[in-house]
Amino acid sequence: MSKTLTVRYFAAFRERAGIDEEIITLAADTARDVFELLKTRHGSSEPLRHCKVAINDEMADWDAPVNDGDTILLFPPVAGG
């Protein structure tokens, strides 16, 4: 089922997408679906297992369900320290 989501991009993903965020309607059930469907936008030659996702400001699993109106934060591989 199609859901309208706010997707936010960070660091390398943001530079690749050329935007901070967008509101987009996708046929996505899980965070993994969102990542896969938006691959060309965020330039994810990086495997999903190296990336992270948050839903509505909570870190989430890739299998977490997404709901209409959710904000999905897509994080490329982190590199703190």
Add this chain to the structure above:
Amino acid sequence: MMRLTGEIIRPDELRSSLTDPGAGAYASFEGWIRNQNEGQAVLRLEYESYEPLAVKEGERVLKEAAEKFPILKAECLHRVGLLEIGECAVWVGVSSPHRDEAFEACRYIIDQVKVRLPIWKKEHYVDGNSGWVNCERCAAHG
């Protein structure tokens, strides 16, 4: 407490927050900006974070350290923005009754902070190029 800052980190001013009458040990870790990475000469570094979740996840790491090791206090401060060679990017401090747990907790905290917090590092090289660390192929597209 986990904090992010855009200001220069001065570890000497931070350790006093860890004092405790029961503390017999204090261990700290400082991550510094070095002038090369994987064979490329680095000019400066740029750290980006998503602060709400970096703080939340950092607090979780500090809480885990306090559960795993018998420590008294633990703090972490991470720099964001543009950093020059030699500057402190991250500071971790731990106080505890004895040294073993201070060292172990400090190590645990910095290791987890590096792999879990939504913080990204962009290297600006002497040759004019730049790249996101751990995300070479993403950057190649950008």
